[in-house]
Amino acid sequence: MADLKLVGLCGSLRQASTNRLLMLEAVRRFGEAEFTEGNLRLPLYDGDLENDTGIPEEVQTLSDQIAAADAVIVATPEYNKGISGVLKNALDWISRTKGAPWADTPVAVMSAAAGRAGGERTQNMARLCLTPFRPVLLTGPEVLVGATSQQWDEDGRLINEINAKALDDLMQSLRRHALAARSA
Numbered sequence: 001m002a003d004l005k006l007v008g009l010c011g012s013l014r015q016a017s018t019n020r021l022l023m024l025e026a027v028r029r030f031g032e033a034e035f036t037e038g039n040l041r042l043p044l045y046d047g048d049l050e051n052d053t054g055i056p057e058e059v060q061t062l063s064d065q066i067a068a069a070d071a072v073i074v075a076t077p078e079y080n081k082g083i084s085g086v087l088k089n090a091l092d093w094i095s096r097t098k099g100a101p102w103a104d105t106p107v108a109v110m111s112a113a114a115g116r117a118g119g120e121r122t123q124n125m126a127r128l129c130l131t132p133f134r135p136v137l138l139t140g141p142e143v144l145v146g147a148t149s150q151q152w153d154e155d156g157r158l159i160n161e162i163n164a165k166a167l168d169d170l171m172q173s174l175r176r177h178a179l180a181a182r183s184a
Helices: 018-030 047-053 057-068 085-094 120-133 161-183
Strands: 004-010 033-037 071-075 106-112
Touching (some): 004 018, 004 057, 004 161, 018 033, 018 071, 018 106, 018 161, 071 161, 085 120, 106 120
Parallel strands (some): 004 033
């Protein structure tokens, strides 16, 4: 069987984002897969732009990557008690593409945040925003990395054993769902 295709979306654009670290740590723990990080540097959704020039190429590329994926990881920071504008904008644009790129695709949502709750509100909002796309949203275990600036070693590896165990379990579940969907 060919390698699984795994797409990661990081709701923060910063290269040094701890959500990017979390996404990359999840990829390592997922196991062998062809990984692509989706580009969320998209123009702001604008219906006039869509009517004038159609779906931007970078949006269509992202939609196609999700459609081809066996599984998707969404790592989202919590900005003002919700998902980032970057992530919401990407979801809005993808909703305008043809087909149903998310349909039946296993999706794991996780978060890293400065607060002690680790982004619980952002995960709830992300799930609500993803639900209309009909993915297979994994419900747990929840990976909520609180006090995120203190949770990584110098190599960008997660050091908190409780979070690491939850991430391992979530990635094993995501892998099982991806393999099951592929063989269905």
